Amino acid sequence: MKNALSILGKFLPLTTMMLALVLCFTSYAEAEQLTSGEYQVKAVFLLNFAKFTQWPAGAFANEQSSIVLGICGDDDFGDALNAIDGKTAKGRKLVIRKLGKGGNLQGCHILFISSSEKWRLQQILSELADQPVLTVGDMDHFAEQGGIISLRNEGKKIRLTINLASAQRADLKISSQLLNIATIVGN
Amino acid sequence: MPSYPFMIQVRVLAFFILLPFALPGQTVGQTQSPDELTELSLEELMDIKIVAASKKKQRISQVAASAFVITRDDIRRYGYRTLGESLRRISGLYLSSDRNYDYLGVRGFSLPGDYNTRILVLIDGHRVNNAIYDASLLEDGFPIDIESIEHIEVVKGPGSALWGSNALFAVVNVVPRKGSDMDGGRVLAETGSHLRKKGFVEYGRLFDNGLEIAGSVSGMDSDGENHIYFPELDQPGFHHGVAARVDDEDASKVYITLSYHDVGLMLYKSKRRKTVPTAAWDGAFNDSGTYTDDGFTSAELSYEKDLSNSRNGHFLARIYHDDYDYSGEYPRYDNGGWAGTYVLNKDEGWSRQWGAELRYGMDITEDLTSTFGVEYQDVYEIHQQNWDASPYYALSLDTGTDQNAYHSSAYYLQGEYGLLDNLSLIGGIRLDDYSTIGKQWNPRAALVYSPRLATIFKLLYGEAFRAPNDYERNYDDGGWQIGNDSLKPETIRTWELVCEQNIASHSRLVASIFRFELKNLISQVETADYLLQFQNNPHTVRSDGVEIQLESRFENGIEGYLGVSTVNTKDLDLDARLTNSPTFLASGGISVPIWSKNFYLSPDFFYVDGRKSADMTEDAGSYFLTNLTITSGNIFKDIRMSFAVYNLFNKNIIAPGAGEHYHYDPDADHYIYFNIPQEGRTFRFQLSCSF
Numbered sequence: 001m002k003n004a005l006s007i008l009g010k011f012l013p014l015t016t017m018m019l020a021l022v023l024c025f026t027s028y029a030e031a032e033q034l035t036s037g038e039y040q041v042k043a044v045f046l047l048n049f050a051k052f053t054q055w056p057a058g059a060f061a062n063e064q065s066s067i068v069l070g071i072c073g074d075d076d077f078g079d080a081l082n083a084i085d086g087k088t089a090k091g092r093k094l095v096i097r098k099l100g101k102g103g104n105l106q107g108c109h110i111l112f113i114s115s116s117e118k119w120r121l122q123q124i125l126s127e128l129a130d131q132p133v134l135t136v137g138d139m140d141h142f143a144e145q146g147g148i149i150s151l152r153n154e155g156k157k158i159r160l161t162i163n164l165a166s167a168q169r170a171d172l173k174i175s176s177q178l179l180n181i182a183t184i185v186g187n
Numbered sequence: 188m189p190s191y192p193f194m195i196q197v198r199v200l201a202f203f204i205l206l207p208f209a210l211p212g213q214t215v216g217q218t219q220s221p222d223e224l225t226e227l228s229l230e231e232l233m234d235i236k237i238v239a240a241s242k243k244k245q246r247i248s249q250v251a252a253s254a255f256v257i258t259r260d261d262i263r264r265y266g267y268r269t270l271g272e273s274l275r276r277i278s279g280l281y282l283s284s285d286r287n288y289d290y291l292g293v294r295g296f297s298l299p300g301d302y303n304t305r306i307l308v309l310i311d312g313h314r315v316n317n318a319i320y321d322a323s324l325l326e327d328g329f330p331i332d333i334e335s336i337e338h339i340e341v342v343k344g345p346g347s348a349l350w351g352s353n354a355l356f357a358v359v360n361v362v363p364r365k366g367s368d369m370d371g372g373r374v375l376a377e378t379g380s381h382l383r384k385k386g387f388v389e390y391g392r393l394f395d396n397g398l399e400i401a402g403s404v405s406g407m408d409s410d411g412e413n414h415i416y417f418p419e420l421d422q423p424g425f426h427h428g429v430a431a432r433v434d435d436e437d438a439s440k441v442y443i444t445l446s447y448h449d450v451g452l453m454l455y456k457s458k459r460r461k462t463v464p465t466a467a468w469d470g471a472f473n474d475s476g477t478y479t480d481d482g483f484t485s486a487e488l489s490y491e492k493d494l495s496n497s498r499n500g501h502f503l504a505r506i507y508h509d510d511y512d513y514s515g516e517y518p519r520y521d522n523g524g525w526a527g528t529y530v531l532n533k534d535e536g537w538s539r540q541w542g543a544e545l546r547y548g549m550d551i552t553e554d555l556t557s558t559f560g561v562e563y564q565d566v567y568e569i570h571q572q573n574w575d576a577s578p579y580y581a582l583s584l585d586t587g588t589d590q591n592a593y594h595s596s597a598y599y600l601q602g603e604y605g606l607l608d609n610l611s612l613i614g615g616i617r618l619d620d621y622s623t624i625g626k627q628w629n630p631r632a633a634l635v636y637s638p639r640l641a642t643i644f645k646l647l648y649g650e651a652f653r654a655p656n657d658y659e660r661n662y663d664d665g666g667w668q669i670g671n672d673s674l675k676p677e678t679i680r681t682w683e684l685v686c687e688q689n690i691a692s693h694s695r696l697v698a699s700i701f702r703f704e705l706k707n708l709i710s711q712v713e714t715a716d717y718l719l720q721f722q723n724n725p726h727t728v729r730s731d732g733v734e735i736q737l738e739s740r741f742e743n744g745i746e747g748y749l750g751v752s753t754v755n756t757k758d759l760d761l762d763a764r765l766t767n768s769p770t771f772l773a774s775g776g777i778s779v780p781i782w783s784k785n786f787y788l789s790p791d792f793f794y795v796d797g798r799k800s801a802d803m804t805e806d807a808g809s810y811f812l813t814n815l816t817i818t819s820g821n822i823f824k825d826i827r828m829s830f831a832v833y834n835l836f837n838k839n840i841i842a843p844g845a846g847e848h849y850h851y852d853p854d855a856d857h858y859i860y861f862n863i864p865q866e867g868r869t870f871r872f873q874l875s876c877s878f
Contacts, residue, residue: 041235044224048232074493083225100493119397119448157233181233 073114266816266831276752295756300845345651811843
């Protein structure tokens with residue numbers, strides 16, 4: 001028993017440190033706020049972009065055609081895309097197509113360009129020419145470089161930048177609800 | 188602890204107790220399920236706090252084990268000077284120095300005189316442990332400067348099913364900084380106790396065309412402690428046990444990495460010289476002529492590609508070349524102890540090798556992913572030599588350069604099968620085939636169960652081995668130590684249950700219980716002819732233990748960690764504890780932003796319980812080591828500073844000496860074995876500037 005006490009005494013700083021850490025948890029756990037994985041939130045933004053964008057008449061073969069979301073380059077989303085795969089937007093099903101690094105870009109309505117493709121961004125954008133494809137990216141200065149919607153991490157939140165000129169060239173109409181919460185460039 | 192001044196203790200306690208109250212409140216998140224997220228409005232989405240994702244691909248090896256990451260931020264905040272210093276924050280790991288090299292103990296295993304041979308150290312997947320001694324240097328001898336490290340991945344437990352030899356207790360993968368991590372340059376200068384001086388320059392960039400370059404150069408020099416007292420040697424013949432001004436260290440390192448799309452090139456070169464104050468092997472005590480030089484030179488070319496097919500194919504090819512060079516001088520007195528003839532002995536060794544690896548991973552079905560690979564290594568030159576250079580030339584060992592050359596090939600297969608959405612079975616097996624010791628099979632299996640998003644249980648079994656190295660097989664000087672080419676590999680089997688719990692978004696708690704059994708341990712013994720020889724120990728070493736690690740990162744900038752472990756590692760046949768095997772370890776640190784959050788105050792501590800010393804009669808005692816670091820963010824423009832005090836309370840700490848730590852006392856005509864005093868209080872001041 002004496003032994004047990006002396007061991008306890010030995011680890012007094014240790015025990016208090018443990019206590020301090022536990023107190024840290026409890027005293028900070030009061031106000032709750034929602035947190036989620038970066039790419040889970042980004043995936044949901046992609047779904048919302050489908051809802052708040054209007055494509056020109058010829059962009060879909062018929063009324064039943066799906067909205068095709070292409071992921072170009074490294075897939076940073078992983079399982080996060082499962083939550084939006086097959087969901088509907090404007091009465092159309094959202095279909096996800098992972099294109100990898102060399103996949104065919106044609107046939108997408110929304111194209112997410114991963115930061116792994118930073119080095120060939122201009123090449124991708126010019127390949128799409130002025131086709132009605134909503135380009136989305138999370139690399140630095142994506143919208144400023146001619147992409148349409150940029151997802152930025154600002155602190156712990158996600159912020160949008162929209163390049164209106166690029167959207168107009170692609171003949172896409174972006175809802176004011178989306179424009180209201182975004183920073184606009186290229187106007 | 189008992190000798191701790193009482194008031195200091197009280198103040199330290201008060202600091203930790205009051206800490207949580209003294210800080211501004213903050214919010215802590217609740218995790219949202221992905222399906223709930225899709226129901227949110229745009230405005231609500233904008234308000235969600237995110238946990239930034241790591242873009243690094245998670246390796247299968249890290250999933251199925253008890254794994255930890257030490258970040259660059261940790262290195263800065265706690266002022267780690269070496270790789271070894273950073274590793275001991277992880278529960279179950281402890282560090283000892285013999286003032287020549289540093290040695291990492293894992294789970295109660297750190298036999299004095301063992302050159303970190305049972306831990307596999309990698310630089311971005313490239314093996315560091317050399318072919319002669321299996322050594323991976325953890326002090327300033329480590330080839331990559333601590334300032335050039337982006338993060339360190341530590342996987343405890345056996346790793347031979349994936350990595351081959353040496354991965355008995357842990358695999359440590361050091362990931363150096365790449366161009367995209369730096370995006371610019373940095374110069375750093377530091378000074379400290381014992382005239383420590385260090386300079387470091389790095390530059391890296393990712394260019395728009397996809398080219399990524401990075402590199403660093405560093406040099407350090409320290410006089411070391413100019414008064415090291417060895418109480419066991421306190422006699423007139425041994426300068427009253429004081430080694431004065433014989434603790435110099437200097438090191439220089441260069442690291443370059445280059446990548447273009449899928450092709451990568453990595454080069455590094457390092458050299459370190461350490462004066463050895465212990466005069467090991469009965470050398471001349473208090474003689475600045477005893478030193479060791481260690482140098483690593485490596486080049487690796489790699490090609491890594493994600494194949495954009497439906498099976499998520501991933502291909503990796505590597506080809507590399509390694510040089511390791513060692514030399515040392517060991518002056519001694521012959522005949523008549525310190526009054527006898529002064530003899531200069533020289534020792535050297537080098538190895539040259541090249542190797543290649545191919546790996547391919549893919550999804551076989553939706554639920555089954557697998558990786559397979561082949562590896563080949565050719566140690567085409569390996570050399571050891573020992574001779575007396577003066578007063579008379581006398582060669583005692585020369586192995587030549589190619590008579591002990593060897594090669595090995597390996598084949599491995601790993602698979603992960605999703606039994607249920609939250610339950611997967613992971614299995615792997617690797618065959619290593621050596622031209623010296625033949626074939627070695629090492630399997631592993633894991634069951635990973637995640638009942639909730641924040642909770643993971645892992646049930647693990649694994650085997651690992653270490654092939655006897657060239658030093659153990661072939662060091663034969665005729666009169667002192669003899670070789671043993673019939674050595675078998677040593678093997679380990681480990682069972683482990685790991686539970687990981689994420690607490691909100693700020694903390695991670697990892698608890699594990701384990702047992703390992705080590706057989707055929709290669710250790711040095713005295714033969715019937717009073718010669719030393721490495722032999723396979725017929726005894727089994729068994730260890731049972733528990734480890735707990737808590738790591739917290741709060742949004743207000745406070746971070747902390749706590750590691751506690753208890754272990755019973757013993758020789759099963761003798762029913763005796765091993766040398767240098769503490770049964771209890773604790774480490775902890777807390778890093779707090781101060782002065783408008785531009786500075787961090789980070790105290791940390793390490794407690795190591797009592798250990799048996801090398802001659803088994805004495806206890807090397809327990810110790811409590813405290814360090815304190817103050818680090819700043821940018822103070823003027825891009826200038827940062829850091830000030831650290833190590834061994835804050837200047838505790839006398841000793842590490843058990845090894846078999847080579849003895850001296851012959853000619854007056855008393857007997858041998859004195861001694862323990863190694865560890866570094867006393869030192870400080871370091873660092874300034875860096877980014878451009």
